[in-house]
Amino acid sequence: MSAVMNTRMNEPAVPVAESPPARAVKPAVAEKAQAVAAAQVQSNGRKISFKPFLLAVLPPILGLALLVLIWEIVAAKSSGIPTPLVTLKAAIVLFSDPFYQNGPNDQGIGWNILMSLERVGTGFGLAALVGIPMGFMIGRFKFLSGMFNPIISILKPVSPLAWLPIGLLVFKAANPASIWAIFICSIWPMIINTAVGVQRVPQDYMNVARVLNLSEWKIVTKILFPSVLPYMLTGVRLSIGTAWLVIVAAEMLTGGVGIGFWVWDEWNNLNVPHIIIAIFAIGVVGLLLEQALVAIAKAFTYEDVRN
Known part of the structure; x- marks a missing residue:
């Protein structure tokens, strides 16, 4: 028993691959997470800032444009109705x-x-x-x-x-x-x-x-x-x-x-x-x-x- 133990103790140690330090991994992960969060905030910011604005402004503009178009058509067919430009x-x-x-x-x-x-x-x-x-x-x-x-x-x-x-x-x-x-x-x-x-x-x-x-x-x-x-x-x-x-x-x-x-x-x-x-x-x-x-x-x- 003691001979076996002495033999194992005399064998050369097998080198083990060292993992990167925890302090080096955590900052890299944190920076990546912050970058992803910033990208999400920017994309969400674009949706919040433009989509409601378009939904609020675009329908009235289209409605007025439709009114002007109908007005122009009626004025073209009737000489008594002035055009929008006039x-x-x-x-x-x-x-x-x-x-x-x-x-x-x-x-x-x-x-x-x-x-x-x-x-x-x-x-x-x-x-x-x-x-x-x-x-x-x-x-x-x-x-x-x-x-x-x-x-x-x-x-x-x-x-x-x-x-x-x-x-x-x-x-x-x-x-x-x-x-x-x-x-x-x-x-x-x-x-x-x-x-x-x-x-x-x-x-x-x-x-x-x-x-x-x-x-x-x-x-x-x-x-x-x-x-x-x-x-x-x-x-x-x-x-x-x-x-x-x-x-x-x-x-x-x-x-x-x-x-x-x-x-x-x-x-x-x-x-x-x-x-x-x-x-x-x-x-x-x-x-x-x-x-x-x-x-x-x-x-x-x-x-x-x-x-």
Whole structure:
């Protein structure tokens, strides 16, 4: 036994291949991992930065291009419709001086838009002062709801322009008659949406108010108003859109300074490019009004407000 052990101890040692030091391997692996991660971050960064941008910008551009293409085709087949290029040149000339004044019936398109906005603001403001409190009362008290619901159901479907002769009869002037038409068309969405919001307030909130013996003012300000606000702002958005639609038609009938009368006057002058420019101007102003109210709605409610 001892002889065998001595023989093995006297045999030459077999050389063993040495592995690279761990300290040398780890930095190389770490650097490679960092390079792969950096490449992934860069590739992901490209996807995040460009794909949503294209999805947001490309569809509107294609939509406008399709509109211009259809417009060009229609203009080529009809001699009375101006081409997009002719309309663009007329728009450049028109908006180079939008606030000129050559008399009471010859003013720039800027003054006409501002006058229409003033009428809309006045009628819309009066409708809000009357319609929102009335909506709260109708939604809060069943007796008032049963009393006014038949009246609203009858008058709401009536065209706003049908009220214009009544305004001319009562006020004896075109400007207050136009404001009256704006008022009567704007008030219904505010009343209905506010009343619906009040009626959908959870009954548990009202039970707590009774237990705490809250006054009616505190119930309105602390419970109803925060809960009804999204519904109320929806009614406001619907009202402003309807008001801007109605003012154009009302001004065509009543005359004076305003974008509706300006369109009718340009039609009498057979200036079709100006009519098309006015159509786009009316659409842009209406879009800006609605987007402003969407921004206000987002600022005052946590709910998602969409178009």
